Amino acid sequence: MQTFSNGIAVGAVLFLMASGLSLLIGAMGVLDLAHGAVYMVGAYLGWTLAIGLGQPYPVAVIGAGVGAGLLGVVLERLFRRVPGMPDEQILLSFGLIYVITNVVQWVWSPIAKSPFDVSWLEGSVHVASVAIPNVRLAIAVVGFAVALVLWYVQERTRTGAIVRAGMDDANMVRALGIHLDWVVVGVFVLGSAVAGIAGAMGGLVLGASSAQAIDVLLLALVIVVVGGVGSVVGTFAASMLIGVLDAFSRSLVPGMSSVAIYALMALVLVVRPTGLSGRLAR
């Protein structure tokens, strides 16, 4: 049960990270592999605001979100120049990963930050005989709240309908007189902001390190593959599955923990190549 709650918390962080990536890849056809670097920047911004400057934690989370959103604007300006060119997008992504990671190491030193200590989140809630640390509870609450908002926006609003329509037939959406470009900007900024929030929230349990640019990206990619692109529900289900599976395999077979996740991905690929949600990537 303890392990399960850990898994849910990690799953919530991964969901925040993967939801943006899934939209960028699924809806926009943009291979933004620098999304993990945005997460990392969020984690470090959260550290500076909460630990370095001693701000209350919600302020740090919002600050990290805003900072990452601004970074998203920059990324959108760059990716806009290589539309529909996977080669150049990969090159650009890796260039950005190198640059952002190195700048982060420059600013915050290459030494990793340990999980953030936030005094009012210490202690734990007792449900039946299980103690669930407040930190993990907070992460799960934020993750679930964002998931709910994203689901509502994507499935129940006009904007969401445009995004979904853009996934299926971008040209038709443009022909209807809708400025899909602005939707792309929106998804980039929102997706990056959410990744930044994920970084700040994840920092409570994972700390901040420059290796996260790749590590977190990889887990998010597995989720996108398992959950299918562009579906909030599929992404959410996959995030929880991966989070819980990761937590259990870590406690049961410590030596081979990450292999379980990739084995699950391989299984999903064989059985259902389009992922749980079944929507095809562009």
Place this chain on the structure above:
Amino acid sequence: MRVPWRIRPSSGLAVGAVAVLFLSPLFLSTSQQSLVTRALIFALMAASLDIAYGHGGLPSLGHSALVGVGGYTVGILMVRHGVDSFWLGALAAMALGVVAAAIFGLLALRAKGIYFILVTFTLGQMISNLAQQWKFLKSTGVDAIVGIGMPSIGLSFEWSSASFLRFVLVVTVVAMLVIMQILRSPFGLALRGVRDNEQRMEALGYHAWWYKLAAIVVSGALGALAGALFAYHSGIITPTNVGVAASGLLVLMVVFGGSGTTYGPVVGGFVITIIGFYASELNKARAPLIVGLVFIATALALRGGLAGAVQRLVRRSRSGSTARLARAAATVDETERGRP
């Protein structure tokens, strides 16, 4: 006067480059020779990746894992079993490379398009994790296979940095000739056909899936050969060598040089290795920043990599001196490159 045969300028340049590299130990220091050797090995890795990436239209972000299979194979054979024959080692490396690439391809080919990239990326990471966590792939006390010596090639002489450079050069050139022959063969033509229009090739009776799998397998076999050379040259092979960052670097080399071209990936691999080395000479801590900026600039300014830039230059000069024609040539080039 009729010319019986004509050497293409690019082939002439390639022969010239090989000659210069063969003579390079005469004017390079030992450490520079080692750098050139490394650059040649990475050039071969990039060229092997491009069989699948550029010619097969299968953008793999996990190629280093297959390269690593070769490196780990010769490493374990030499360190644990005392097999120091290059021929045996390379054969075993390529055989296991074929097996690994076939498994890799079977899984990855379940996905298409951008999905394929994601799946290869994560499969590559899985293999690198295996290298990190599986005791069999470690020397005692370290997360790597260490103490890989120089191979014997059946002739009795002592290796020097110069002779190893020349040996690697010969292997690379032979492998390149094989690659070029494969890509020129009916198989290569069909592969590019599958890349450009899968439905049409299926309609013509080609089984596209087999061509894609074969491309990945050939790419993996030659990648494993490059990995074997890498292990001999470095004396060590680590999980980092086979990880996704390494795979990403290989993709950068291919794209930087120009994917799907004959010489682009080789030049890309060679040049990026050298740039990386001198960037870290310049400022070790800030080297990734420099390299990253080079990549960003390449992605934004140099569509189609170095090869694309050269092609545009050549067409511009051929299409006469009028600016109008030059512009027309450039537009044609852009439209030809435009993908759906």
